[in-house]
Amino acid sequence: MIEARGLSKRFGSVLAVDDLSFDVRPGTVTGFLGPNGSGKSTTMRMIMGLDSPASGSVTVLGRRYHDLPWPLREVGGLLEAKAIHPGRSARAHLLTLARSNAISRARVDEVLELVGLSAVAGKRVGKFSLGMGQRLGIAAALLGDPGVLLFDEPVNGLDPEGIRWVRTLCKKLAGEGRTVLVSSHLMAEMALTADHLVVIGKGKLIAETSVADFVARSSRQSVRARTPAPHQLSEALTNAGGTVIADPDGSLTVTGLSAPEVGDLAASIGVAVHELTPIASLEDAFMELTDEAVEFRGGS
Amino acid sequence: MTALIGVPASFETANIPGRAGLRRAMAAEWTKLWSVRSTMWTLVATVVAVVGLCALGTGTVSPSDIIDDPTRRSLIGIFLGQLIFGVLGVLVMSAEYGTGTIRATLSALPRRPVVLTAKVLVFGAVAVVVSEILAFSAFAVGQAILSAKHAVGSKAAAAQRSQQLGVKIPHNIQALLTSGSASLGQPGVLRAVVGAGLYLAVLGLLALGLATIIRHTAGSISAFVGVVLVLPLIVQALPTSISNAVARYLPANIGLVLFSTNGTPDRVGPAFTPWTGFALLVLYTVVTLGIGCCVLVRRDA
Numbered sequence: 136m137i138e139a140r141g142l143s144k145r146f147g148s149v150l151a152v153d154d155l156s157f158d159v160r161p162g163t164v165t166g167f168l169g170p171n172g173s174g175k176s177t178t179m180r181m182i183m184g185l186d187s188p189a190s191g192s193v194t195v196l197g198r199r200y201h202d203l204p205w206p207l208r209e210v211g212g213l214l215e216a217k218a219i220h221p222g223r224s225a226r227a228h229l230l231t232l233a234r235s236n237a238i239s240r241a242r243v244d245e246v247l248e249l250v251g252l253s254a255v256a257g258k259r260v261g262k263f264s265l266g267m268g269q270r271l272g273i274a275a276a277l278l279g280d281p282g283v284l285l286f287d288e289p290v291n292g293l294d295p296e297g298i299r300w301v302r303t304l305c306k307k308l309a310g311e312g313r314t315v316l317v318s319s320h321l322m323a324e325m326a327l328t329a330d331h332l333v334v335i336g337k338g339k340l341i342a343e344t345s346v347a348d349f350v351a352r353s354s355r356q357s358v359r360a361r362t363p364a365p366h367q368l369s370e371a372l373t374n375a376g377g378t379v380i381a382d383p384d385g386s387l388t389v390t391g392l393s394a395p396e397v398g399d400l401a402a403s404i405g406v407a408v409h410e411l412t413p414i415a416s417l418e419d420a421f422m423e424l425t426d427e428a429v430e431f432r433g434g435s
Numbered sequence: 436m437t438a439l440i441g442v443p444a445s446f447e448t449a450n451i452p453g454r455a456g457l458r459r460a461m462a463a464e465w466t467k468l469w470s471v472r473s474t475m476w477t478l479v480a481t482v483v484a485v486v487g488l489c490a491l492g493t494g495t496v497s498p499s500d501i502i503d504d505p506t507r508r509s510l511i512g513i514f515l516g517q518l519i520f521g522v523l524g525v526l527v528m529s530a531e532y533g534t535g536t537i538r539a540t541l542s543a544l545p546r547r548p549v550v551l552t553a554k555v556l557v558f559g560a561v562a563v564v565v566s567e568i569l570a571f572s573a574f575a576v577g578q579a580i581l582s583a584k585h586a587v588g589s590k591a592a593a594a595q596r597s598q599q600l601g602v603k604i605p606h607n608i609q610a611l612l613t614s615g616s617a618s619l620g621q622p623g624v625l626r627a628v629v630g631a632g633l634y635l636a637v638l639g640l641l642a643l644g645l646a647t648i649i650r651h652t653a654g655s656i657s658a659f660v661g662v663v664l665v666l667p668l669i670v671q672a673l674p675t676s677i678s679n680a681v682a683r684y685l686p687a688n689i690g691l692v693l694f695s696t697n698g699t700p701d702r703v704g705p706a707f708t709p710w711t712g713f714a715l716l717v718l719y720t721v722v723t724l725g726i727g728c729c730v731l732v733r734r735d736a
Contacts, residue, residue, distance in 0.1 A: 184545045185538055186735040201545045204454035212542055218535025220471055227470035228539075235463035235543040236455045275539060 136161055136314055137182060137283065141191035144177050144338075151177045153338040154191065159316045161282070164309045166329030166346070167318035170425050174338035175318040176214065179287050182316075183212050195283055207236040211276030212285040216292060217268035221261025225252055225271050228260060229278060238279055246274040265292030273301070283314040290324060302328045322421045326350075336425040357390045358397050361410035368406050375400055386410070460544050460553035468527070468557060477523040478565060481516045482572075485635075488512030489573040493580040502581065503697070505617040506624050509577020510570065510631045510694045514687070517638045520562070521659040524642030527558050528727075529652040537736050547731045551647060555724060558643060562636035570632035574619075581616035623696035630693035630709060634716070638663065638686065641720045647727025663687050671702075679704040689716050 137159035144152040152174040159165045169175050180186040182193050184200035195203065195210050203209050219228050229243045247256045250270040255263070260271065269292055276284055286305070290298045305328055309315045316333075319325050325332065325346070332349050334342040342349060362368045365387055369379045377392040389397055394413045401408045468474050489512045493505075502508055531537035544550050597603065619625050641662070646655035667687045670678050682688050688703045689712035699706040707715065 180538075180735070183542050185541055203545070205451055206455065206545055207543050208451070210542075214538055214542075215535055218538050220530060220534045220536050222471040222473060223467075224470065227466065228536075231463050231466045231470065232539060232543050234466050235459050235540075237451065237459055 136197070137193065137195055137316060138197075139178070139182070139191070139193040142178065142181060142188050142193055143190045144174070144181060144186060145189045151338050152181070152188070155335065155338065155340050156191075157333045157340060157343050159314055159333070160331070161314040162309055162312050163330040164305045164315045164317060164328055165331045165333060166325035167316055167333050167335075168322070168325055168421065169318075169320065169335040169341075171320055173335050173425070175320075175335065176287055177338075178335070179212070179214060179285050179316070179318060182285060183210065183214065185214075205236050205279065207232060207238065207279035207281065209279070209281050210283045210285065211279060211281040212287075213269070213272040213276045213289055214285070214287050216265055216272055216288075217260065217263065219260045219268070219271065222259055224257050224259055225263070225274075226256040228271065229275060232275055232278055236279055242278060242280075246277050249277065250274040266294060266297055269293055269297070273304070281313075284308055284316070286315070286317045288318055288320075290319070290321075298324070334421070334424060341424050357388050357414045358392065358394045359386055359388055359410065359412045359414055360397055360401070360408055361386045362401065362406055362408050364406045367404065368401055368408075371400055371404050371406075372397065388414075455544055456546075457549050457553055457556075460549050461557050463540075463543070464553045464557040468561065471530070473526055473530075474523065477519055477526070481519045481523075481565070481635075482569060484519055485512035485516035485569045485573050486576055488515050489577045490580065493577040493584075496581065496584055498584050504695055504700075505578065505581050506574065506627045506696045507691075507694050507700075509574050509581070509617075510627065512573055513570070513631050513635055513690065513694065516569065517635055517663060517690075518660065520566070520635055520639045521642035521663070522656055524558065524562070524639035525646040525652060525655040525659060527554055527643050528646035529650060529655050532650040533652055541736045548728050551724070551728050551731055554643065555640060559636065559640055562639040563632070566635035566639075567629065567632035569635065570628050573631075574617075574628045578616045578618065617696065621696065626709060627694040627696050630713060631690075633713065634690045634693055637713075637716055637720050638690075641686070641716075641723055644720060644723030644727045647724065648730050675704075683707050683712070684715065686716055686719065689713065 139158075140156050142152055142155040143150065155174070155178060167175050167179070177186060178193075181188050182195065182200065192199070200206065200210065223231075225247065226243060229246065230240065232238075233240065233243050244253070244256070247253045250273050252267065252270055252274060255267065260268065263271065269289060273286070273289065276286065284305075286301075289301045289305075293301060302324075305315050305317055309330075317325075317328060319328075329346055331345055332342065333340070334344075334349070359382075360368065365381060365385060369381060369387055372379050372387070372389055372392060375392060375396070377397070378390045380388045382388055392400075394411050398408060398411055489509050492508055492511050496502060496508075531540055540550060541547060544553075617624050619628065642655065642659045645658045645662075646652075649655040649658060663686050667682075667685050670681050670685060673681070682704050683706045688706065691703055692699055692706045692712050693709045695709075706712065
């Protein structure tokens, strides 16, 4: 259980996190969603007591992180990939952490096995790929067998097999009754991993909701239509107030009109429709909600 | 993906008595210190600097040279050794920031003064042991070389020369000539050797304190070199009236007095007594570490 209340953080003149309140409950995977620079990492660092909030508070299991008697046994965090001394071996890095929280050496080998790094346990971390670094970070988070897990962008640098592994792992950990918070800026990934979402933009809470509700709330649903007379239909749809994009494969993507409206309109002008699919994407929902709140936008 | 663990119900609290405190932190620091190669390399480099420079300093003495202070002569490598040792002290802290490991460290041990204390105790203990071994080794090697030279050295040469000239060498001069090498039983010698080791160790901790404040490796090393090497040069360039008032406070001069057995070397000017100087050096280090601790607690990691 993580409870954030009125959490704020300022870096110079920038309010990185702005009066953020949310709960992360045990037993489900909570996705922490926001564009780059929206304050996800800063929030996670505040949860783990690394950054101190300008105001507000955040507790883990009802306590401030600082007051946890054995932090690694209660909270496991993956905050940055490869934030590990490159000259130290994977095993030595984990052993250092284990020693600090009275965790057995056997557990070190156990988590190395679990993340699939046993074969390279004695190798220096500097030689690791980004994906291996992520796995080592996940091993460190799991080291104390904690009830609360924070993963900041865990799939960065992982191959598709690794991504699926993280997804399965998160669900498994939540299934065991743990509290799992996973941040990402990738909607599609969250749709597959998370049950619940905390969405932020520019440091402010945008939504705290289930994945299903989040998608349903999006007004920008689009409809894909396939027809032998794209020009005719396109013109009619545009006249009816829709926005139409002609895709290269000959289908039309329509926004601003629902699927029944598109179907009725086609019938009324006598155009055949071969396909009519409503597309409700989490990506769209996210884009819509955070549109106002994107910190860094590429010039267009 | 084998057995991850236990029962869902047990995730509210960890039922282990006590808490992750100083003892655990020290165990972690010990593992950390010896699990990177740089520790061993810097220690080896310090040995080479201290003992090697001692051998050079004593080995190049010609048999007829009158050696001002054989103890100091054999310990002169400490001044090179302190630079390398300082790098090790800096790395104990700055490597954590440079690599990002500090986040893992402080996640495991969120009470930051405990982390710094553990570093000071573990590195301090290693530093004292290594420095004392170095000081005694340098002394032993240096005196062995000096006495080997001296066996056919200044006393015999002087006696022969005075006989030729038909003059009697005054007693005090004779004593000076026979002091071509020193032994631990002579006045001030044990203090100089023990003091040299302690000086080296305390400077390592001063470097650790600077790195806790500055965080960056290069910046911390620069600051350390500035304090022990550049500051004395600046003071030397000042008018005598000012430099005489200031020079005694410099760590390098405190060290020089500490490993001299025949009083204050001329270039220091008015100085503190050896242990008063050392106490001042310890005070600098404690203050630096204290500031470092405040900074560590207040700043975001």
